[in-house]
Amino acid sequence: GNSVTQMEGPVTLSEEAFLTINCTYTATGYPSLFWYVQYPGEGLQLLLKATKADDKGSNKGFEATYRKETTSFHLEKGSVQVSDSAVYFCALSGGGAQKLVFGQGTRLTINP
Amino acid sequence: DAGVTQSPTHLIKTRGQQVTLRCSPKSGHDTVSWYQQALGQGPQFIFQYYEEEERQRGNFPDRFSGHQFPNYSSELNVNALLLGDSALYLCASSFLGQGQSEQYFGPGTRLTVT
Numbered sequence: 536g537n538s539v540t541q542m543e544g545p546v547t548l549s550e551e552a553f554l555t556i557n558c559t560y561t562a563t564g565y566p567s568l569f570w571y572v573q574y575p576g577e578g579l580q581l582l583l584k585a586t587k588a589d590d591k592g593s594n595k596g597f598e599a600t601y602r603k604e605t606t607s608f609h610l611e612k613g614s615v616q617v618s619d620s621a622v623y624f625c626a627l628s629g630g631g632a633q634k635l636v637f638g639q640g641t642r643l644t645i646n647p
Numbered sequence: 648d649a650g651v652t653q654s655p656t657h658l659i660k661t662r663g664q665q666v667t668l669r670c671s672p673k674s675g676h677d678t679v680s681w682y683q684q685a686l687g688q689g690p691q692f693i694f695q696y697y698e699e700e701e702r703q704r705g706n707f708p709d710r711f712s713g714h715q716f717p718n719y720s721s722e723l724n725v726n727a728l729l730l731g732d733s734a735l736y737l738c739a740s741s742f743l744g745q746g747q748s749e750q751y752f753g754p755g756t757r758l759t760v761t
Contacts, residue, residue: 539689571752578651578737579690579752624689633741634680634703635750637689 537562541625541638548615549646556610556641558599558625566629568592568601568608573622573640582610582623617645649674651740651753659759660728668723668756672740678702679721680750681713682737690737696721697743725758733760 542557560566567586571579583592588603597612608625625638652671660666672679678697682690692705696715715721719740725732735757739750 578754579739581749581751584749626689633678633743633750634692634695634705635682635690635739636692639689640687 537566537627537629537636539625539627539636539638541623541641543639543641545642545644547644547646550617551614552645554610554612554615554619554643556623556625556643558608558610558638560606560608560625560627562606562627562629564629565603566627568599569626569628569635570597570599570608570610571624571626571637573624575621579624615643615645617647619643620645651738651751653736653738653753653756655756656754657757657759659761661761662728662730664728665724665726666728666758668725668736668738668758669720670723670738670740670753671720672738673751676740676742676751677719678741678743679715679719680739680741681721681723682739683707684735684737684755686734693723728760730760733758 538561569584570582572582583594585592585601591600599610622640622642624640626635654669680695681693684690693707694704695702699715710726712724735755737755738753741750
């Protein structure tokens with residue numbers, strides 16, 4: 536079945552550091568890929584998405600590129616802020632099904 | 648434009664009891680999905696409702712059941728609660744009418760089973 540694997544956290548960085556959170560997936564067909572963010576005490580917010588190979592999703596300075604050859608969708612940001620502290624989830628949907636399959640999440644803490 | 652709303656926000660139940668959680672989808676959406684998020688884990692898909700019928704189901708026992716109403720709102724029912732059912736229950740809505748669309752999540756209901 537479909538699955539998503541994220542780099543284990545927690546990740547702690549200083550403000551203005553470069554961020555990478557790794558995500559790889561296993562899926563049949565051509566899934567759509569997503570990054571969701573969850574702030575403390577809140578539900579999930581869609582951060583960015585990509586629906587086909589080589590697409591780049593971007594939002595709020597975050598970027599991720601759909602790499603079919605490496606089955607990856609790594610999240611990057613050039614300069615993180617304290618307000619980026621949250622839990623980040625990589626997810627996919629595909630095979631004609633709308634259900635989302637999530638990774639285990641990566642907790643990110645940014646120190647001033 | 649109201650987003651996805653869920654009620655109640657928090658709930659405490661005793662093992663063996665039954666619980667009903669409610670969800671109202673984002674305006675214009677016709678599909679509701681439910682997810683269970685255990686502490687420190689990613690959300691797990693429970694089931695999805697479209698046109699008042701269960702369209703897909705994840706690997707959850709029959710104790711978990713649902714319903715969708717004509718106004719697209721939905722309920723999640725869990726019978727014979729176990730301690731392991733303690734989790735954040737998330738509702739997500741989307742529009743299936745034109746193929747796959749983004750899922751928008753509500754703030755969740757925190758269920759604690761004692």
